[in-house]
Amino acid sequence: MISLTKPGLLTSVQDLGRYGFQKYGVITSGVMDQLAHRTSNLLVGNEENEATIELTLLGPVIDFEEDKLISICGGNLSPSINGEPVRLWRPILVKEGSQLRFGQCISGCRAYLAIAGGIGVPNVMDSKSTYLRAGLGGFKGRALNVGDKLETKPINDVSARMIDELSKCSGDENFAEADWSVASDLFPSYEKIPSIRVMKGRQYHLFSKESQDTFFSQPFEITPQSDRMGYRLKGPSLSLEEASEMLSEAVNFGTIQVPSDGNPIVLLADRQTTGGYPKIGQIATVDLPLMAQLKPGDLVRFVEVSHEEAQHLYLEREMKIQQLMQGILLKLR
Template sequence: MITLLNSGVYSSIQDNGRWGFQQYGMIVSGAMDRNALKIGNLLVGNEQDEAGIEITYGLTTIQFESDRLVAITGADASPLLNGKTAPMWRPFSVKAGDQLQFQGALSGVRSYVVCAGGFDIPIVLNSKSTYEKAKIGGYYGRPLKSGDTVALLPMNEWQHQLFSKLHERKQHLEWSVNFGDFCCFRKQNTLHVIPTGQHYLFDEESISYFENAIFTVSNHADRMGCHLQSKKPLQLSNQRELLSEAIAFGTIQVPPSGMPMILLADRQTTGGYPKIGQVMSADFSVLAQMKPTDQIQFRYIDVEQAEQALLKQYKAFQQIKQAIAYKLKQI
């Protein structure tokens, strides 16, 4: 069991999402940075789709009420274990009574705490993810609050053995996962965009401006969408009403204000605003870790280029998976 001594800005239980129910109006939700969560699960011997705690901007303090194997991935929020620097992107052991404190995000936005065995959370529509508006999933259908206690599932035999070995060493591992193939924590990033079928609805000046201008992430950025600001609004060639249609993580809608909005994990299932593009899947982790005042430049690519980028990332993930398995056997 763990206790939230301080829940921070926004902390919630998330897994890989609630897939297969969008046709009924149910959003996918899930971790914003799925790669970070998956790697965290690999580090502690969980299934890749097990839930973890998604911590936004840090400032969260967790107390462990039992011995546990743990990993922290995602944004660097200066984590401290009992007042000393806690390791990131590698497994480590905690004892009952230990406190894990996040001081505040130095780079990125979202950190993930993954515990061996996983969280003892009811599965709703094949997922443990928190869907706050519908009050389902996660911890009683809401974000975590200070004072909450969350039960943990038992560790398996292999996880117990790894915990014992790490605890006996009383020191952190020298190696950690190289996450550079998935995310770069920079103030300015390039996101690669596939033009949508509605791309042609925008005037030529707006299409050119979209690819050449620098957009700034506004303060209105949350799990539902990343609102952007720029010097000039994007405009359609002719104003018209559009039918609502399916949208996805990374869909770039342009509301009447002309300022783009990139849809994220808690997006609605359909949208009627014109769409100028779709961020490629290989850039999702970069997008998930961008915070207000960060800057974005867009670059158009075709579907084949997006597929190649995703395949390259998939191969990198498989290499990390194999390397983790090998390293853990050497402990």
């Protein structure tokens, strides 16, 4: 069991999302950065869809009441165990009685804490993700708070073997980090002004020529009115060639829509299922993890990618994750 001594800014239990219920208006929820979440799970021997804990900007303080195999992936929120810094993107064996803390946010803005076995919360509509607004799923349907105690589920053979390996080198220390980590070509480097690849949206052609050019050339800033539902951006105003009303239709993770005030909104994990604003673009799935790590004040640039290229990049990324899975198993031979 682990318990929270401090909750952090927004700490919630999430998995890859709730699918199959969007037709009823039930949003998917789920992690913002799927790559970091999946990797953190794989690094402790979990299935990639196990529930992890998503931490935002200011991390929590977590007490370990038992030995646990963990990994932390995503943004660097300066994790430390009993005062000693620990590294991201690798398995760590944490001993009973230790305390995990987070400090300054050095890069990105969200980190994922995976624990071997996965966080033990019930499935609600086939998912463990917290749907904050409807108060369902995750841990009691809400963000984690002081005093919350989380159980983890029984571990599998892979996790058990990792724990064995790490126990050998831990000695009397409070924790033991693996001497290997994920290859750096898999996880993104969180640049100052990232270039995010975007496909033209379904209503792209309705925007004025000037807006079309601006969208793919000027930087936009993430405003403080940004959350898990969507990022509101500030920058050059975008407008349609002529005002027109459209009917609401489905939106997707990474859809960029433009309300009549001209400021684009990027829809993210807690997006509504449908929307009625014109869609100027759609972020390529492979670049969503980069987008999800941006915080208010950060700048972003959009560069055009064809629809086929985006799909090609996606298939390539999935192959790399497969290779990571096999690589981890090889380590344990």
